[in-house]
Amino acid sequence: MVIRFPGSARQQGVAYFWALLMVLFITLGLGKLLEDVRTSTQRAREAELLYTGNLYRDAIRQYWQSTPAGTRRYPERLSDLLRDPRYPVTRRYLRRLYPDPVTGQAFIPIAAPEGGVMGVHSASPRQPVKVAGFRAEQHAFAQAHNYQQWEFSYTP
Numbered sequence: 001m002v003i004r005f006p007g008s009a010r011q012q013g014v015a016y017f018w019a020l021l022m023v024l025f026i027t028l029g030l031g032k033l034l035e036d037v038r039t040s041t042q043r044a045r046e047a048e049l050l051y052t053g054n055l056y057r058d059a060i061r062q063y064w065q066s067t068p069a070g071t072r073r074y075p076e077r078l079s080d081l082l083r084d085p086r087y088p089v090t091r092r093y094l095r096r097l098y099p100d101p102v103t104g105q106a107f108i109p110i111a112a113p114e115g116g117v118m119g120v121h122s123a124s125p126r127q128p129v130k131v132a133g134f135r136a137e138q139h140a141f142a143q144a145h146n147y148q149q150w151e152f153s154y155t156p
Contacts, residue, residue, distance in 0.1 A: 053152030060075065073114070079097065081097075
């Protein structure tokens with residue numbers, strides 16, 4: 001025989017309802033936290049992409065400006081930035097070929113019209129988070145729809 005107290009019939013399942021409501025709030029909170037972590041990770045990779053891309057741009061500029069007497073030219077390939085084949089002594093413009101921080105793969109070289117490599121860009125089709133606040137030579141990045149359009153090139 002079950003003993004029932006007056007008024008307890010209406011309260012059946014209330015604790016279960018509150019437990020489900022708490023699980024819902026915890027799930028929503030964790031979802032928001034994971035979204036924030038993903039966005040902050042993408043922002044960090046963007047900052048690293050801008051830094052690394054500018055390293056390549058500066059290295060190509062230094063290579064072009066240090067050309068011995070005669071016509072100036074771009075490096076034939078990116079590995080020429082590690083050791084300049086035009087000089088008998090070792091001349092380095094980069095310490096190593098840095099990977100694309102967004103994809104983890106190698107950057108895609110941008111061919112110069114007269115031959116050689118005039119810059120690099122990412123292979124990632126992802127949409128950037130950063131859309132403003134770029135340096136003067138990167139003003140075109142504000143209209144880019146993906147990282148592939150962020151081109152780090154040197155044009156004299």
